[in-house]
Amino acid sequence: MPDAIVVGAGYAGLCAARRLRTAGLDVVVLEAGDRVGGRTCTARLSGGWAVDLGGQWIAPAHTRFTELARSYDAATFTGHAQGDHLLLSTTSRRRFTGELPPLPPHATAVLALALWKLDRLASRTLTTTQAQHLDSITVATWLRCRLPVPQARRLAEAVLGAELSVDVASVSMLALITAIRSADGVGGGVAAETTAALFTHGADGPAQSIAAELGDAVRLNTPVTSIQDTGNAVRVADVQAARVIVTIPPPLAGRIHYDPPMPAARDQLTQRMPMGAALKAFAVYDTPFWRAQGLSGQALDLDGPMTFDASRPGGPGLLCTLATGPAARRLTRLDAPERRATIIRSLIRAYGPRAARPLDWREKNWADDPYCRGGYNAYFPPGVLTSVGSALRTPVGRIHWAGSETATQWAGYIEGAIRSGERAADEVLRTEAKFTEPAVPS
């Protein structure tokens, strides 16, 4: 009988298993899909070039992820950022440089003030009354009050919507504040993205390396549909162990059948944490041709998806289209050829006729993934954090919870997934004396 079972072989699950094994425990990782990496997922183009269909960024502030990447010699490179960015809407196309898209001075001032207020909210300890108020309004409501200039508001809605992978109308303001706090403030999140690097061979590289180390302990194609806690042990699929760490997204953890049933607060929490919507599509060209036009490949479309340059050094030109929330939903209602044609029309509008004929095409709609059913993360609608939020990390009997959503720092990032897995592993190690005592030499 293994000591612990880990459900899910994303970064949270693999890092939990790694830490448990390092502490001398016998671990089994059960993964529903036919691959490891969870919400990172690397496709290969002809020539072996990597394309990250899921999470991809690593920033200097992501200290655990950086250490992990180093221990497995995962090569990274800094994304191409030279050249002008584009600000698009259905009726306009404007080039700009720097971090802030071109807005009239008044709108820029209002935006800066709102960002400052956000940062201040995120850095203060909130009173219960303040937290309850912020949890009773949507981000859309807060922006409408604090950003009375429509141009500035539309920009903030687009950027925050992309950050949260869901319409600002759906998310609790308290959840946004919590997310900003967990990412070192408004500046921290932005800094993480502007200074972020990508993995030359794909962001799931370190995950593959951990899985290789764990060897047979990782069982693919093993969906977990029920977990039984007998009081003395847990039984998951046909495996029995002392403890289990569930690392899959909360709404999917809620679909597992638990015996005995989950306490009301935990069950109602998983009912209240839906996944955002995210679609990533990559158009592959022989070269990053937009660079010769003085363009960075970064475009923000106020009425649609964003694009950025995902080309590997020396590799083909790669334009990534990232659609979230309503934009993702509009695109996924189309069939595949129509969707591709629609995205390419946007790319032509941004980067000219050379965008018309990509050599290759890769896409992933995360809401279609049977073991994610959305992306990037589960979000908190209003009223959830202050009512049942405390059930997010609280173990239930022999069941522990991990996954990026449960992280206290960098929740929603790969960094958060790693930290959550390690935290849950530490929880398990503290539960039984035999887990911390040195093994008797045989």
Add this chain to the structure above:
Amino acid sequence: MPDAIVVGAGYAGLCAARRLRTAGLDVVVLEAGDRVGGRTCTARLSGGWAVDLGGQWIAPAHTRFTELARSYDAATFTGHAQGDHLLLSTTSRRRFTGELPPLPPHATAVLALALWKLDRLASRTLTTTQAQHLDSITVATWLRCRLPVPQARRLAEAVLGAELSVDVASVSMLALITAIRSADGVGGGVAAETTAALFTHGADGPAQSIAAELGDAVRLNTPVTSIQDTGNAVRVADVQAARVIVTIPPPLAGRIHYDPPMPAARDQLTQRMPMGAALKAFAVYDTPFWRAQGLSGQALDLDGPMTFDASRPGGPGLLCTLATGPAARRLTRLDAPERRATIIRSLIRAYGPRAARPLDWREKNWADDPYCRGGYNAYFPPGVLTSVGSALRTPVGRIHWAGSETATQWAGYIEGAIRSGERAADEVLRTEAKFTEPAVPS
């Protein structure tokens, strides 16, 4: 092989099965629990007196429910409404008569104006922009803007929270408008409650009668964990049929494993529709002693649960405590004896020392029910109706959807459950020619 399978033996499922069988179809009803009635649930006191732990009201406007009750000779009685009602808070106890609790004239005026605005919103066709705006704010936000008088707002929050079984901070304003529209306007909902009757022998009586008619077709203790749609048939548990109607609450329907998987919009909808929280507790006394004090038994506690008189004519005194949202959550965090003591302290404060020693005690926390996991209904957080709301009733292949949440009229009431089941049955009957052609006499 039966023609159709129905998942869930609440009013929606039983009424769907009844209509299908009347049309000549062979039907099987699969029920997870050991009883029929769904979110109605009748307990029996000594002497056989009924206690409705779930839904209980029937109003003249509930035409389908009224017909059903008549066809099965289910006796009803009008609840006791004579005497003064109570308005309670942590610091006050005031008697009042009529529909509106005592407020200063200005607050009453503001409240009336807000109700009128609500009614107008619910009776108009909304533009897409209006609908999107109303779906981007919580009910709490709307009340804060439209009810600037704290006393009036607090009352509205308490009443609407109890109506929706969830904190007004959690619910989309568009969802409230939709609910009001489905209940014939603000006045309709109130009228339904003030003119409502109860069932002498319990609100699940007609459900029991339908189940008796269906006989062996209803299989209890048969939880449905997976549904396979082969294209030619559906397979549910070990039963195969041409069509299936899933009538369980949307968040629980989302926990079924579908093969092939649900389309993204349907899956994300079930992630986004959590159940409210509701707890009902009944204190049983030898007589309805509060009537002699000139009290109706109805009390609205601005800081806690509501109570009302649920005594059957000629039966023992029954005080029902109904806690929803945060009040339900506070009570369910206590263990059973503490919870009972807390509720009884409130009853003493409202009705005096005679409330201290009930002869019997019955309670049900719907979030603990493994086949409901909340109550009364699933609600719509902001941003859901306008993004994936259209997936609520849209059949997926051979799978049809019913349940009170899917009703276009009286959604959230037993009346809505009945109508939704009959509508889904009609959908099924239209799908195949053999279902509508008269059977060839053998």
